[in-house]
Amino acid sequence: MALLPSFLIISLFSVAHAHYGLVGVNYGRVANNLPSPKQVVNLLKSQGINRTKIFDTDKNVLTALANSGINVIVCLPNELLSSVASDQSFSDNWVLTNIKEYFPATNIEAVAVGNEVFVDPSNTTPYLVSAMRNIHSSLVKYKLDQSIKVSSPIALSALANSYPPSSGSFKPDLIEQVIKPMLDLLRKTSSYLMVNVYPFFAYAANADKISLDYALFRDNAGNVDPGSGLRYNSLLDAQIDAVYSAMSAVGFNGVQLMVTETGWPSAGDVNEVGASQSNAAAYNGGLVKRVLTGKGTPLRPRDPLNVYLFALFNENQKPGPTSERNYGLFYPNEAKVYDVPFVAGKKRKSPLKGNRGHAPVPVPAVADEGEKWCVSNGEAGMEKLQAALDYACGEGGADCSPIQPGATCFNPESLEAHASYAFNSYYQKNARRVGTCFFGGAAHVVTQPPRYGKCDFPTKY
Template identity: 75%
Template sequence: MAVLVLSVLILSCFSAIPFTYADSGMIGVNYGRIADNLPAPEKVVELLKSQGINRVKLFDTDKTVLTALANSGIKVVVSLPNENLTAAAADQSYTDNWVQENVKKYTPATDIEAIAVGNEVFVDPKNTTKYLVAAMTNIRSSLVKFGLDESVKVSSPIALSALANSYPPSAGSFKPDLIEPVIKPMLDLLRKTSSHLMVNAYPFFAYAANADKIPLDYALFKENAGNVDNGNGLRYDSLFDAQIDAVFAAMAAVGFGDVKLTVTETGWPSAGDENEIGAGAANAAAYNGGLVKRVLTGNGTPLKPKDPLNVYLFALFNENLKTGPTSERNYGLFYPNEAKVYDVPLFSTSATVAPVSDSKAKVLPVNKPSSSSHVGQTWCVANGKTTKEKLQEALDYACGEGGADCRPIQKGAACYDPESLEAHASYAFNSYYQKNARGVGTCDFGGSAYVVSQPPKYGKCEFPTGH
């Protein structure tokens, strides 16, 4: 199809529309390790890369993990545990040493992009709330001292329990006793340093506690009647969006509506106790698959439509040593043997998930990991349902500004046959995807492409992988 190549050559001379994930949101994952049966960190890094996961959040600064992540291309959020807050708040030399030993030592080989100072401090039984902002300030000063303040941001994940009111979203407000002592000074620090507020949001908890009032489809990103906020007239089709906008409204109410937000934890358990309504593999697949699709194909929330959603799923593995109800040990996307807990293409915008009513949702057993020769390999192909115009535009971008190797689809070359727009676009999209290390969102092209786990078949053409 000579017209395809000619179109590429002409349009590559002009500015093209970028279809990378920079224009949508980003997806990362929490790598928790409260377990005694997890793979070695080196194997975990291989798993992350095979799944196209290029952002990870840690709950500490473990040496073996940070070393394994070196030169991986994966961006990392590290954490200063709650038990360190008192010392960090009291002594600048303490944070100087902490940053030196836990951040500077590993950069730039390990791409540390942020520090989570504490985690859900306001609900910590040991209550170190009064030390939080001082600890964050000292950590920030230490980053400045070592010249890391431009590359490493500082924040602290808060739970939705920090809100006094979350419904309707427009009425979102922080608990009054937190506003002056900690919320305002923390948001002021985030504003001054262009950092995001970290928020942990779990629609599962809200649904489980109010299953008689909240439709399950509304919590799982499925088609539903939605809700209209009577305070501002905005329509909500998901509980997740409503929760996030409640936080935005709470920030605006105290004068910090311009501060951006990152969801540092969200997920749905694949198993739970009898009283944990909604816990189950099919619902977990629906929630996580729907969320990934929502983030990578949608804009922001109804209240902040131009702000991309940035989300870290919880969690990478089921963690067998966690205490509490059964759900706590079953948030993982993977079993410790690296098999998927449920069958859902987590990092594809074409994600299809098992329906909640389907009792036969695919669940890989612990002792039977997939033995396919293509395990860990993924490819990017064109979405045949996309219009020809949109597919052509995406192809032009991939072969032009995107820098994909499109020589094999030129007339007479190895992958020119079959002579079809979908086949040529698939080859170009995959070239771009592999060139960008199969990063999350790099197989999207405005909804014109999706990830597959089996090698594409277009005539005799072989699609390369990053391996």
């Protein structure tokens, strides 16, 4: 994460047929007091978080994530860019050792080649695009390119202008050298631009001009872009559309964006205006609620937002101001710094009475192969099963008519049986895409046909 007051933005890569935005969390480890990777995976699952991003390819972390149902973005560190860019065999070996070794048990969905390279004091920018090309070529070599994307997170400081959003533009010295060739590669490989966006920096530097409500997704009068006439009610939306405008200005309208870092600190130094626990809860809570509506930005209303919150834990060894050590959603002892719900959904009619909770939005991704079924996890607990069943039969669009009273699959009249039928209906309708049989840990995939009474479970719809 850049310490510079950066102003960035980004809408999000929208998986085909996904009607909601996706929310993940960055799992940073610049600390000496964090729980083990296995404990972290259990924490993620307990919160219904099925997407994470790490800043390396740590063996212990990738092993712990195996068969967890959690998608992960991994990172090639900046210090390796030169070697990867100049030597295809080095790139091949890195992918073989750090990606192929763990995939598909560990569901690696993307490689972030470097991180905020344009502000790297080691001047690694000249190597970026070549390194991205070589990593992609290595993925092609090992037949991983259809499952794993290649991109690189940029800081908002890559923009020369971000206000108003319609005037967004990249810094001139970056355009020909790296922006255009990078966007061209992303377009050719059907990938997306990763962007790290921190409205906190913009607010802290301009608190006399920017409304706190505008920065925190609270009700506000909004701002009208004089160039486009579009009204903005959140700073993040404005920043995202500034990036889209910048890409449009260099001829790349079709490339989508993913917000790979965004967050708000729960504590800061005296001069860090706005850093507080209540503001952090308002920002991240408002953001999650905003993303899970499925709505896009004023400029791209049909493109749902995909974001990765920064960060999972407060990290006590991060350098810089106090805020840098206080972006976590959790303390190292796994207690919440504040509450942020990672689930979405409304109360829907399901065949059994019970608590009507909010079920996690599954994550469509790459299709599974072979005959497989999705069934309920009996260890998930009644409340989680009921909430997931409500989602599947409601917003999920599963065919739950066979488990209504008097229908063919109503018996046995049990929550576990009914949930299994609904989960499988959702899973099969979504072509068995990875992530569509998870429901926050309430479901899992099996390779033997499930049987509940005389009810048959379809393998396609």
